[in-house]
Amino acid sequence: MGIHIKSILGSLAFSYLFYTKSFGLNTLLLSILVLVFLFICRKQRPLPWGYSLPYLFTAVMVFMDPTAFKICLHFMAFFILIGKYIAPTSSLYLSWFIGVVNMIIASLVKLNNHINQPRSQRKVLSKKRIDYIKGIIIAFLLLILFALLYQKANPIFDGLIQQIDLNFISAPWLLFTLFGYIMFVNILNPYNPKELLALDQQKANELKHPEQLFTIPILEKLKSEQTLGSIVLSSLNLLLILFLVTDIIYLFQADPISNAGYSKSVHQGVYALMFSIVCAIIIILFLFRGHLNFYKGNKRLKKLTYFWIGLNVILVFFTLYKNFQYIDALGFTYKRIGVFVYLLLTLSGLITVYIKVASLRGFIYLIRTNITVVFGLLLLSASIPWDRAITWYNLENIEHPDISYLMNLGDTNSEQLYRYIHTPNRETILHKDTFKEIEKRYAQFLSIQRERTWQEYTAFQIRSPRRK
Amino acid sequence: MMAYFTCSINRFAMKMTILYFLTGSLLMLLLLFVKVDFLFVVALIFLSISSVINGITVFCLIMSMLLNFADIEQHTMTLVAALLNYPIAFLYIHFVF
Structure with missing residues (x-):
């Protein structure tokens, strides 16, 4: 054919x-x-x-x-x-x-x-x-x-x-x-971008070892870079230690944290973490961009880099813990799930930066590995029906779930919300208008599902064939 | 990778695309935790100027592609990269606001 x-x-x-x-x-x-x-x-x-x-x-x-x-x-x-x-x-x-x-x-x-x-x-x-x-x-x-x-x-x-x-x-x-x-x-019948592929193949993950010994001017330059880098990373490490100590005090203090306090500590913490990690990775990539990787006197700088990576891993775990607390108190939202995704990506970024420095890899290695990790994580997250999962968790585990937030999610959770309002004693918690809105939303959802042709069938029609 | 782009307009467009992406990402990260009006104004000015220049660049790229049809491959690569900045910008706006 x-x-x-x-x-x-x-x-x-x-x-x-x-x-x-x-x-x-x-x-x-x-x-x-x-x-x-x-x-x-x-x-x-x-x-x-x-x-x-x-x-x-x-x-x-x-x-x-x-x-x-x-x-x-x-x-x-x-x-x-x-x-x-x-x-x-x-x-x-x-x-x-x-x-x-x-x-x-x-x-x-x-x-x-x-x-x-x-x-x-x-x-x-x-x-x-x-x-x-x-x-x-x-x-x-x-x-x-x-x-x-x-x-x-x-x-x-x-x-x-x-x-x-x-x-x-x-x-x-x-x-x-x-x-x-x-x-x-x-x-x-695809086309073949030979030139582009050849250029990609040329870019090796490993850094090339310099063929000649370093000349005195290069050695001088490397020494000054090493000194500069050590000072910068030492001060960053000190600041991060101080931050982590204050974070420990904040985490284990006896005072209950308010909703606004949770939001501020998690979201602002994550944003600050994002910016600081990106900046520090840029500094590390700049320092370890070339000859410094092969300079024998770079051990101190490498140790400081590993220490900084280790401290950031601790920071990631602290933020994870704060996010868990936040979810435990107020339930899941897309933003809070986004924090988990971001922290996992940060963890992968830190690990790959460590591998890059430890086993003399180039910048292209970071791009290749991290893009693969992002794709893998996206695939993994696709396996979860998020709207339904968020609704299920919040309705089952939170005493007073934010119904208006759940109603703003995709309509696939209509059935769960409908079942929720028709369980006993809901009248005392929910407003009458909310009842009406949820019932109207469910009716609309069913009507949309009924109008679907066989090409548009989803798992809903398989699960509930009588209502399709 | 820049060696792949032999036409000067493509090299220029790629450099501008990378510059917009890096500046935009940095501004977005800053705006997430430094909610200062001044920074919002800077970001808006950057967004307006970069959108206009990127739009003009895309138009020039299309013209150049039609005139140099033999180099359609690298022109399309550049066009896709330049146009990719728009969804990224929308995503960043969604994150910030």
Whole structure:
């Protein structure tokens, strides 16, 4: 099967599944189709299984809970898969970039290369293939002509022809299908950014050991950098120790902390942590950008760097503890979950900075590793239906949950809120208007779910088939 | 990586994109915990100027791409990178406000 036939079939499936539809089961079906096509073409390019599974996983997650975050992540996984399909050895950040660019310009690049080729080298369609195309076009035209003729002669045949409904064909539908066709052509016949990939391959994770011994002017410069760096890091370490001591006092003081106090201590603490860590990482990257990595007298500076990293890890754990306390008292919110995500990323950043300094890695190592960690963490977080999880936790564990916050989340928690207000003794806690609003919200949610076509089905329709 | 971009407009656009990204990130981090009016004004001025210059750069890149169709690959790479600053800016605004 040629690329164009596969692309036409793919585009028809694409428009059937997605035209005027929202995300749901269609995302999962299209992902399977894309993977099947890529698997069929595995002789030209091997299918990157390691990136196909995350792509399929995000599609399943979109089917389970189609939120904007999961849809964005699904697209990200798709672009990475395409990038890895084109160049399996490229860095993750570049794969994403190649994937995006390929989807936009692959056909144009191919066309441009074709035009710029000398006429003698251009690929020409074989005579057999031209005959096939001619045959299909002529047969199609004749089929229409004769069908119209026979329609007049036989009323049963006329009824059969009348049943063919082509009303779905419109200018927007044609454009949408064309878009699907271009998408599939670009997936199945991608372009190869050789120059970019060669440049990426040249960038090694390890720093190159200098081939010559350091000259006296370089040694002098390194000594002064070492002194400067030691003073800067020593003062940063001292300040951080002082901060941690005050933080311990704050954490273990007997006074109960107010809601505003929680917010201030966690959020402001995290923002300050963010800024200080970014600044200190910039200083470390500046100091360890080149020759200082190989300078024998850098031990003191390295020890100070490790000490600073260790102190920051303690700071991360303190902030984690504060966030736990905050959640224990007031429940989950997206912002508080964001703090966890940020702290995990900071921890990974600190570990990679340590590896960079300890095993003489370059800046590109930090970018490559941390982008992989971010992608992994996003994938992991996609497995949780956040709106429902936040609602469940807050309703089950918090004495007076913030109902108005929960009502501002996505409508997937409507059922949980509805069940919550219909448990005994809720009338005493909640206002009448809140009752009405929750019931109205639930009714709207059910109505939206009922209106969904099979392409838009989500896990809700599977869980509660009678209410679909 | 800059060696990849052989056209001068692409090199300029990439440098500007990196500069906007770094300055924007730094301003966002500062604004998160230093809620000073002066900083908000600086951030707004930076956002307005960078959006306009980035918009003009994107327009010039499209023109340059049409004129030098053979270099469509590096032009598109630059365009994607330049346009990526807009969603990042929206995300940062969402974080700050």
